[in-house]
Amino acid sequence: MHRQLLPSLSSRLNLAHRPVSRSIRVHSPAYTWFPLHTPTTINCHNCALLITASHSHSRTFFKPRLKTAQFATMSATDMTLRTFFQSPKYAVVGASANQEKYGYKVFKWYLNHNLPVTPINPSGKPIPVDGEDHPVVTSLKEIEKPEETSVSFITPPAVTLASLKEAKELGFPSVFLQPGTFNNEVLAFAKNNFRAVVAGDGGWGGEGWCVLVDGERGLKAVGKL
Numbered sequence: 429m430h431r432q433l434l435p436s437l438s439s440r441l442n443l444a445h446r447p448v449s450r451s452i453r454v455h456s457p458a459y460t461w462f463p464l465h466t467p468t469t470i471n472c473h474n475c476a477l478l479i480t481a482s483h484s485h486s487r488t489f490f491k492p493r494l495k496t497a498q499f500a501t502m503s504a505t506d507m508t509l510r511t512f513f514q515s516p517k518y519a520v521v522g523a524s525a526n527q528e529k530y531g532y533k534v535f536k537w538y539l540n541h542n543l544p545v546t547p548i549n550p551s552g553k554p555i556p557v558d559g560e561d562h563p564v565v566t567s568l569k570e571i572e573k574p575e576e577t578s579v580s581f582i583t584p585p586a587v588t589l590a591s592l593k594e595a596k597e598l599g600f601p602s603v604f605l606q607p608g609t610f611n612n613e614v615l616a617f618a619k620n621n622f623r624a625v626v627a628g629d630g631g632w633g634g635e636g637w638c639v640l641v642d643g644e645r646g647l648k649a650v651g652k653l
Contacts, residue, residue: 511624512602513646515578521591522582523547525555531582534639568594578602585611596621607635
């Protein structure tokens with residue numbers, strides 16, 4: 429389906445502010461109107477696209493925020509998002525007690541969704557969330573059954589790379605790299621060594637894939653929400 433759809437879309441990406449009588453809307457981060465000659469409905473769960481025909485005479489083109497090539501990337505990463513959340517357990521490397529940091533927000537997100545999650549921080553100090561102290565482990569080596577655990581990272585790239593190397597040796601299958609936790613070297617290592625890597629461009633947030641933005645979609649995809 430996408431091999432037929434993408435050339436049609438890409439041929440119209442540079443059009444702007446042109447009224448059309450029939451169009452399709454892509455319900456994705458692009459939110460863009462495209463011309464369509466016949467009414468059509470396409471529902472593709474693999475890439476989170478829902479395209480429906482419209483017969484309004486006042487619709488207007490808008491330039492998409494996503495490049496054509498990113499549609500294929502988004503599709504592939506939606507599949508890895510599901511794989512990541514299929515694990516029965518989770519861990520957060522870089523979990524923090526500081527409520528202003530994403531290490532706290534991501535850890536709290538897992539708790540709020542009733543997911544079994546272990547916070548990891550070298551300090552080893554408990555992390556209080558909603559009045560309850562949660563025990564912290566100091567490294568991935570302390571996680572039981574790593575082969576059943578997906579790992580979120582909220583760490584600087586150098587720390588992320590070192591932790592990924594440890595995670596590979598221990599047998600963790602899937603990783604989610606928050607924006608700002610990786611560079612090209614980190615991303616290449618992750619993609620070459622783990623079954624599922626959620627990271628980089630894509631997702632529904634403004635800075636790429638993020639648990640806080642895209643996590644619930646992943647949970648719904650595997651029946652956990």
